[in-house]
Amino acid sequence: MNDTFRPELIRTPPDTAWSLVRLSVGDAVHYPELWAGDVAVVGGGSAGSAAAVMAARHGAKTLLIESGGFFGGTAAGVLDTMYGFFPAGSEERIVGGIGWEVADALLRDGQAVLRGNTYGAGTGVTYEPEALKLEWDRQLLAAGVTPLLHSRMSAVIMDGSTVCGVIVLTRRGPFRITARRVVDATGDADVAWAAGSSLEMPEEKRRVQPLTTTFRVGGVGEPAKTPEIHRLMAEADASGEYRLPRLEGSAHYTVLPGVYHTNMTRVAGIDPTNPWAMTAAEIEGRSQATEYARFLRDKVPGYEESYLLATSVWIGTRETRRLLGEYVLRKEDVLGARQFDDAIALCGAPVEDHDGGAGTIWQYVGTNGEGGPTGKSYGIPYRCLLPVETEGLIVAGRCLSATHDAHASARSIAQCLSYGQAAGTAAALSVSADVRLRDLDRNALRAALVADGVIL
Template sequence: MVDYKHQQDVDVLILGGGTSGVGAAVAASRSGANTLLVERYGFLGGVANVGLCLHTFHSSNGERVVAGLPWEMIQRMKALGGSTGPVWIENAHMKTTTPIDVEVMKYVTQEMVLESGGKLLYHTLPLEVVMEDNRIAGVVLLTKDGKMLVRAKVVIDCTGDGDIATWSGVPYEKGRDSDKKMQRMSLVFKMGNVDVPRMFNEIGKGGAWAPLPDGGESYPVWWSATLERYADIAMQEGLFLGTDEFWGNTVHKGETNINASRLQGLDGTNSFDLTVGEVEGKRQVFKLAEVLRKYVPGFEGSYIQATAPFIGVRETRRMEGEYQLTASDCVSGRKFEDGIAKVGYPIDIHDPSSGKTLFTPIGGEDGSYDIPYRCLLPKNVEGLLLAGRCISTTHEAMASTRTMITGMMVGEAAGTAAALAIRNGTSVRAVDANELREQLRKRGAHLDMGPVPGSEKERQATQP
C-alpha cells in the first residue's frame, strides 16, 4: 500500500455535508463513534444552500410525522430567527413546508456536528476508495496539502450522487425506465427589493403566509406562481420556463428566493453537463429577472442579490440496495418492519420531457410511508451505507424521498446504524433492525403509526 504523508483512522467516515451528511455525522458522534465529515465546499447543508424550504415535517393528512434531528435543527434555527418553523400552505402539493435562512442553517448545522464531537474537513475531495476484497476500508482524500488516507470502520456515502458507492463497485440506475432521462436541474436565485405581497397578489397561485421571524408581519414565506397572464410577453422576450409554474420563499421582508429555471437533458455526474447547467442557468435567471422587473408588479425596483452557489441537481445515480423502494410503496403508505423514517412528501417529478411538474400524493392510513433500512444497504460492498438522495429507490420513489428533511432522517439512521455495528462488532448489514429502531426512538425519532405524540396541539397553534 502507498505510504501516505497524511493518514488517520476513524470509526465513521462520511462523505458529503448536505442534510443527510449532517444527520449521519451528528447521530454517529452522539452514539460515541469517532466521526469525520468531509465536504468539498466550506459549509454544510448541501442543496439547502441554493435557497429552498425544507419539505416536509407533515404527512399528506397534515399530521406531523417527523421528529428527531430535523426537528431539533429547526427549533435551534427558530431560536436564532432563521426559520418560521413549519407553515401551512393553501392550494399546493403538500400541507406544510419550512422556510429557512440558509446562513442560519449553515451555522446551526456546523455547531450541531461540532457539539456532538464530530470532526469537519472542508475543502476536501475524495479521490479514490481503498478496498479490502469487497469491503471499503477507507478513502484517499485530496486536500490542499496533498493526498490523505482516512481508514474507517464504516463509510457513509452522502454525496447525493453516490460517488463513493459507485467507485466501490455498487451497481446503480439512472433516469426513468422508459428512456433513462433524469429530472431537470435548476439554478435558484435570490431577488432583493421585491414587494412580495404585491407580487403574490398579481401572479401567486398557492401560498403560505406566516409571521416573519424578525418582524412578526404576516408575509408570503412560500409561494407558487404562474406567468400564464404574461404568456405573450414571455414568448416575445424569449423567456423559457418550460411550464407555467415556479416557486419562491423567504424569511426576510423585501427579498425572495426564486426556483424557476429549467435545464433539461443534463447529467449531474458529468462535469461538462454541470458546466452547461451553470452557464445556461445564469442566462435563464437573468432573462427571467429582466421580465419580472419590466412587467410584473412588485418587482419594479428589484435586483438579483445572488445566484445559488451551485446548480441544483435533482436526480443522478440511484444505488442498488438490498431493497428498492417503489412508487407503489410510497403512494400506498406502506410500512416496513425495518422502517427508519416516515415520509409524507408526495412523488414530485419535474418531468424530463414536458417540463411539467407532476405530483402524486401519499396515501395510506396516516398519509406517510416508511423507508426501510435495507434501502441504505448497498449491493456487493461491505462497510458502506447510503444516505440522502442516492439510496435504493426507483426513479418515481426517489422523487419523494429526495427532500431535505427526509435526507436528514435517513442520515440519522445511517449514523446510528454505523455506530451500533461498531459497538456490537458486527457489519452494518448484520445490524438488527429492531435494535436500530429502538436506538432511533431513544434518540427522539418517530417511527410509529400516526402523528408524533403531542404534535396535534402545534397544528391548532399555527394553522391559519
C-alpha cells in the same frame, strides 16, 4: 433577449475516460494518512451532517468530509425550505430527531417560519440559509465530530469487497482516510460508485429530473399571486421578448424583508455526473436566472423595483446515480402508503416529478395516482441504505435505493435528514457491536432511533 445557452458545450467524455477510483489497502498506504477512526462520512449536506452528528453522539470517532466550504449542502447552497416534516394534507409532524432539532432551533431563533406550499406538498420550514450553515457548525462541533472542508473524496480504499476508507483530494495533494464504516452522503453516490456497488446510472435510463439554478431577488413589494405570475410568464414567453423554458415555478417570501426566493429555471437532459454537461448546465442556469429576474422586474406587479441578489451556489441536482440496494423503494410502496418492519423513517411527500416537459407531475401518497393530499405516509426500509455487494458502506440522502418515481417523493430535505440519522446511528452501533451493517439488529436500531426522537 438573454440567450447564452450553447448546447455544443455539452460534450460527453469518452467511455474510456475513467479515473482511478478504487485502491487496494496495499496501494493506499503510499498516501500519507490524514485521519483514522470509526466512521467517515463523505458529503456534508443534510444527510451527511445528520449522519455525522448522530454517529458521534453514539460514541463513534467521526469525520465529516465536504468538498465545499460549508455544511448543509443543497439545503444551504441552493434552497431555503425544508419539506417532508409534515405529510401533504396534515399538520401532524412525521419527522423528528436531529432534523427537527435543527429546524426547531432555527424557528426558535426567528431564522425560520412555517409556510404552506403552493402546490400542496405539505407545510414547509422556510429558513435563512446562512443561519442553517451556522447551526450545522454548532451541532457538529457540539457532538465532537471532526469537520473537514475543502476536501473531495476522489477514490475509495477496498479490502476485497469491504470499504475501509477513502482518498481525499486537498490543496496539499491526496491523503488517506481510514475508517471502520463509511457513510456515502455525497448525493451522487460517489463512494458506492467507486466501490463498484450496483447503481442506477442516469446515463443508462435517460430519465433524470432536470436541474434548477435558484435565485433570490430583493426589493419586492406586494407581489402578484402564483397563478397570475404563470399567466404573465406564458404571455411574456409567447411575445418572443423573453426566453422562459419553464412556464410555472414559484417565488416565495423569506425571513428577510422584501427578499423572495425562486424555483423557476429548468435545465433538462443533463447527466450531472458528466463534467462537461454540468459546466453547460451551470452557464445555462445562470443565464435563465437572469432572464427570469428580468421578466419579474418588467412584467410582474410588486417586482417593479426588484433586483437579482444572488444565484444558488451551484445548480441544484435533484437526481443522479442511485443505489440499487437490498431493497429498491417503488412507486407502488409510495402511493400505497406501505409500512415496513425495518422502516427507519417516514415520508408523506407526493411524487413530484419535474421530468415531463415544461410541467411537473404530482401524485399523492395513499391515492391511486389521482386525487389530492391525504395526510398519509409510508415507511423507508433500512435496506434502502444498504448496498448488496459491498460491506462497510452505508448510503444516506438522495442517492438512496429507490426507483426514479419513488425517489421523486422520497428526496425531500427532512427525509434526507432522517436517512442520515439512521445511517450514522447504524454505523456507530455496528462498530460498537462489531457486526456487519447488514447484520445489525434492526429492532435495536429502530429502538435507538426512537429513543433519539425519530418518529416511526
